[in-house]
Amino acid sequence: MVGAGPAGIAAACVAAENRRTVAVVDNSPWLGGQIWRGIQTKTRGGTARHWLDRLQNSDVQIFSSATIFASPSANQLLAETPDGVLEFNWKKLVLATGARELFLPFPGWTLPGVMGPGGLHAMAKSGWPVAEKKVVIAGSGPLLLAVADGLKKEGARVSLVAEQANWSEVMRFGLSLLRHPRKLIQGVGIKSRIIGVPYHFGCWPVRANGSSQVESVTLTDGSRSWTVDCDYLACGFHLVPNLELPRLLGCAVSNGYVSVNEFQLTSVPDVFCAGEPTGIGGVDCALIEGQVAGWVAVEAPDYARKLFGLRADWHRFRASLHQAFALRPELRRLATPNTYVCRCEDVRLEDLSNCKSWRDTKLNTRCGMGSCQGRICGAAAEFLFGWKNDSVRPPLFPVRASSLAGKTDALPEITAEPNISSPT
Amino acid sequence: MGHIVVMDDSEAQFALTRYSRRLWHELRPDLPASAEYDQCGTLWVAADEQEMAEVRRKEKYYNQRGVRAEVLDARAVAAAEPYLRRNLAGGLRVVDDGVIYPPCAARYLIESAIAWKAQLRTGADVRALLREGGVVMADGSRFSAGIVVNAAGPWSPALIPGLPVRKRKGHLVITDRYPGQIHHQIIELGYLKSAHSVGTDSVAFNVQCRKTGQILIGSSRQYNEEGTEINHEILERMLQRAFEYMPGLAKLTVTRCWTGHRAATPDKLPLIGPVPDNEKIWLATGHEGLGITTSLATGKLLTDLLLERPTEISAEPYAPARLLQTNESAPEPCLTA
Numbered sequence: 001m002v003g004a005g006p007a008g009i010a011a012a013c014v015a016a017e018n019r020r021t022v023a024v025v026d027n028s029p030w031l032g033g034q035i036w037r038g039i040q041t042k043t044r045g046g047t048a049r050h051w052l053d054r055l056q057n058s059d060v061q062i063f064s065s066a067t068i069f070a071s072p073s074a075n076q077l078l079a080e081t082p083d084g085v086l087e088f089n090w091k092k093l094v095l096a097t098g099a100r101e102l103f104l105p106f107p108g109w110t111l112p113g114v115m116g117p118g119g120l121h122a123m124a125k126s127g128w129p130v131a132e133k134k135v136v137i138a139g140s141g142p143l144l145l146a147v148a149d150g151l152k153k154e155g156a157r158v159s160l161v162a163e164q165a166n167w168s169e170v171m172r173f174g175l176s177l178l179r180h181p182r183k184l185i186q187g188v189g190i191k192s193r194i195i196g197v198p199y200h201f202g203c204w205p206v207r208a209n210g211s212s213q214v215e216s217v218t219l220t221d222g223s224r225s226w227t228v229d230c231d232y233l234a235c236g237f238h239l240v241p242n243l244e245l246p247r248l249l250g251c252a253v254s255n256g257y258v259s260v261n262e263f264q265l266t267s268v269p270d271v272f273c274a275g276e277p278t279g280i281g282g283v284d285c286a287l288i289e290g291q292v293a294g295w296v297a298v299e300a301p302d303y304a305r306k307l308f309g310l311r312a313d314w315h316r317f318r319a320s321l322h323q324a325f326a327l328r329p330e331l332r333r334l335a336t337p338n339t340y341v342c343r344c345e346d347v348r349l350e351d352l353s354n355c356k357s358w359r360d361t362k363l364n365t366r367c368g369m370g371s372c373q374g375r376i377c378g379a380a381a382e383f384l385f386g387w388k389n390d391s392v393r394p395p396l397f398p399v400r401a402s403s404l405a406g407k408t409d410a411l412p413e414i415t416a417e418p419n420i421s422s423p424t
Numbered sequence: 425m426g427h428i429v430v431m432d433d434s435e436a437q438f439a440l441t442r443y444s445r446r447l448w449h450e451l452r453p454d455l456p457a458s459a460e461y462d463q464c465g466t467l468w469v470a471a472d473e474q475e476m477a478e479v480r481r482k483e484k485y486y487n488q489r490g491v492r493a494e495v496l497d498a499r500a501v502a503a504a505e506p507y508l509r510r511n512l513a514g515g516l517r518v519v520d521d522g523v524i525y526p527p528c529a530a531r532y533l534i535e536s537a538i539a540w541k542a543q544l545r546t547g548a549d550v551r552a553l554l555r556e557g558g559v560v561m562a563d564g565s566r567f568s569a570g571i572v573v574n575a576a577g578p579w580s581p582a583l584i585p586g587l588p589v590r591k592r593k594g595h596l597v598i599t600d601r602y603p604g605q606i607h608h609q610i611i612e613l614g615y616l617k618s619a620h621s622v623g624t625d626s627v628a629f630n631v632q633c634r635k636t637g638q639i640l641i642g643s644s645r646q647y648n649e650e651g652t653e654i655n656h657e658i659l660e661r662m663l664q665r666a667f668e669y670m671p672g673l674a675k676l677t678v679t680r681c682w683t684g685h686r687a688a689t690p691d692k693l694p695l696i697g698p699v700p701d702n703e704k705i706w707l708a709t710g711h712e713g714l715g716i717t718t719s720l721a722t723g724k725l726l727t728d729l730l731l732e733r734p735t736e737i738s739a740e741p742y743a744p745a746r747l748l749q750t751n752e753s754a755p756e757p758c759l760t761a
Contacts, residue, residue: 072656345636356546363527364458366636371600371679393681394654398600401641402674404681405663406656 005033344370
C-alpha cells in the first residue's frame with residue numbers, strides 16, 4: 001500500500017487480517033495521512049483511533065518516512081528513506097496517495113503568513129504557536145470548517161471563514177448531507193464549536209496585503225470589497241489528487257482522477273487505487289474504497305461486494321461535494337501580470353503570456369521546473385489555462401543523486417572531499 | 425543547457441564548431457537574458473598520463489588554429505574545480521566555450537526570422553515532402569514551396585525514409601540549486617571515446633551549471649531506444665561514472681531527470697545541403713550532440729548555398745551526397761499522392 005492515510009490503512013488491515021504479507025509505505029513520518037495527522041497521540045475513540053489501532057495490532061510492516069520515487073521495472077518500487085533506498089517487489093499494489101491543497105495565485109499569495117489551511121492546521125498541531133493570532137480562512141471546501149475548528153482549539157482567533165462557493169450551492173450540498181447521517185453529525189459537531197466564527201459564502205480573497213508579512217486580506221463578493229486584518233491567511237481552493245505515481249505506473253486517468261473499476265482496479269493489472277486519487281470524497285469514502293481494494297487483493301471479492309452499496313452512497317456524496325464547491329470562474333482572474341505563478345522559479349503571470357501549453361511554459365519560462373516539481377503551479381495552471389501536465393518521470397519527489405544511482409559499492413573511497421553545501 | 429563547444433574529432437568537425445562558436449559570440453550581445461549565455465569555458469579532465477598526452481595534443485591543435493586552450497596540471501584542475509576528485513592527472517581549459525539555454529535562444533531566433541517576414545506555424549504536423557517542392561500536412565492540406573529544408577533532427581528520416589540518421593538517446597539528471605559550486609562545463613576526456621564510439625551504449629562524466637545553480641549531470645548514449653522513458657540501468661551507470669569524478673554529487677538533491685534523442689549519422693558529421701537528385705529538398709540534420717553549437721553555422725551555410733554565395737568554410741564535408749547514393753536506390757522523398 002502506498003500511502004498511510006485512511007484508504008491505505010483500510011486496505012492494509014483487510015489484507016493483513018487475511019494473512020497476506022503487507023507493507024504500507026508513506027513519505028511522512030506519521031501514520032494517518034494528512035487527514036489524521038497528529039491524531040495518534042491525542043485522540044481516544046473515534047474512527048481514526050479504531051483504524052490506527054487495528055493497523056498496529058496487525059502484522060502490517062510499516063515504512064514511514066519512505067518516499068516512493070521510481071519504478072525501475074514492473075512490480076518494483078524504490079523508496080528513499082533517511083537510511084538509504086528500499087526496494088519493494090509487489091504482487092498486488094494499492095495506490096492510496098491522497099490529495100494536496102490547491103493554491104491559486106492572487107496578489108500577495110506568496111507573502112509570509114499566507115499558507116494552506118491544511119498546512120497551517122498541521123503546523124499548529126505540531127506546536128507552531130497560533131494562540132491569540134488573528135486568522136482568516138479562505139478558499140473552498142469542507143476542509144475550511146474543519147481547519148477553523150482545529151485552529152480555534154489551538155487558541156487562534158479565527159475571524160472569518162470565506163467560502164467562494166455560493167450559499168445556494170452549499171445548501172444543496174448541505175441538504176444532501178441529510179442523506180449521510182454520520183457526515184451530518186460530524187458537520188453539526190464542528191459547527192457547535194465554531195459558533196461565533198462568521199462563515200461567509202460567495203466571497204473570496206483578491207489580495208493579501210503587507211510588506212514583509214501578511215497584515216490583512218482584501219475580500220470580495222463580486223460587487224463590493226472589504227479588508228480584514230490578520231496575522232495568518234489560510235487559503236486553499238479545495239484539493240487536487242496526487243496522481244504522479246499512478247501516472248508513472250501507466251494507470252489511465254480520466255477527468256483528473258484515476259480510472260478504476262468496481263473492484264478499485266486501475267487499468268494496470270494488479271494495481272488498485274483507493275481514496276482521493278479516484279475522486280475527492282473524504283475519509284469515509286476512502287475507508288470503504290480501501291477495504292474494497294483490500295478484499296479484492298486477497299481474492300475475496302464477495303466481501304468487497306458487500307461494501308458496494310455503502311460506497312455508492314459515498315460516491316453520491318462525493319458528487320454533490322464536487323458540485324457544491326465547484327470553483328467560480330472569477331478565480332481565474334485574480335492574478336495580475338506581476339503576480340507569481342511559480343514561486344520555486346519566480347515566474348510571473350506576464351511571463352506566461354505567449355505560452356500555449358504546459359510543456360511550452362516549462363521550456364520557455366522554467367515554470368514548474370523547481371523543487372516542487374510543478375505540484376503547486378502545475379495544478380494552478382491547469383485551473384487557470386486548462387493545461388494538462390501528464391508527463392511524469394522519476395524521481396517523483398526530489399531525492400539524493402545516490403538514490404538514483406543504484407548500487408554504489410564500486411565508488412572509490414575518497415576522504416577529505418570538500419562537501420558541496422546545501423542548496424540556497 | 426546547450427554546450428557551445430569547439431571539438432576536433434575531425435578537421436570538418438573542428439571547422440564547423442569553431443565557425444559556429446564565433447557566430448554565437450557575435451550574436452551574444454543581442455540574445456535575451458533568458459538565453460542564459462554563459463562563457464564558462466570547457467574543462468576537459470584527464471584521469472591519467474595517457475589522457476594527459478591527449479590534452480597536450482589538443483592544446484597544440486587548438487592554439488595552432490586560433491582557439492584559446494590551456495593545459496592545467498593536477499593542482500590547477502583542483503583549484504579550478506574543487507569538487508573534482510583529487511587524483512586526476514590534469515586537464516585542458518577551452519576558455520571561450522560556453523553554455524546556453526536553447527529554448528529561449530531558439531525563441532529569439534525564430535522571432536528574428538518573423539521580424540524578417542518569416543511565417544511561423546506551430547502545431548502544424550508535416551506528414552510528407554513533395555518531390556515537386558512543398559509539404560503535405562497532417563490534415564491533408566498542402567503547402568507548396570520552392571525549397572523545403574528537413575531540419576527535423578532525429579525525426580528527419582520519417583520524412584525521407586532511408587536517411588542515414590539514427591536516434592541516439594541521452595539522459596540528464598538535474599539537481600536543486602547549488603550556486604557557485606561548479607564553474608565550467610566539465611567533461612572527462614573519455615567523453616570523446618563515448619561520443620565517438622559508433623556501437624554500444626556508453627556513459628561519460630559531463631556536468632554543467634546553470635546560472636540558477638542547478639547542476640546538470642550527464643551523459644549517456646544509446647541506440648535502439650526509441651522511447652523517452654528513463655532507462656534506469658544506464659541512468660545508474662551514468663551517475664556512478666559522475667560520482668567517480670565528483671563524489672560530492674552523490675549527496676545532492678535531484679529534482680528531475682530528462683531524456684532526449686540526438687540525430688546521429690554514420691560518419692559523425694551533419695547533413696547540410698540539398699539531397700542528391702532533388703534540388704527542392706534540403707537537409708539540416710544529423711548534428712548528434714553538437715546541434716546547439718553548430719546551429720548558427722548550419723543556418724549560414726544553408727543560406728549561402730541557397731543564394732549561391734561563397735561559404736565561409738567549405739560546405740563539402742557536410743554535403744548529403746556523401747552519404748546518400750545518387751542512383752535509383754536513392755532515398756525517396758515521401759508520397760506525392
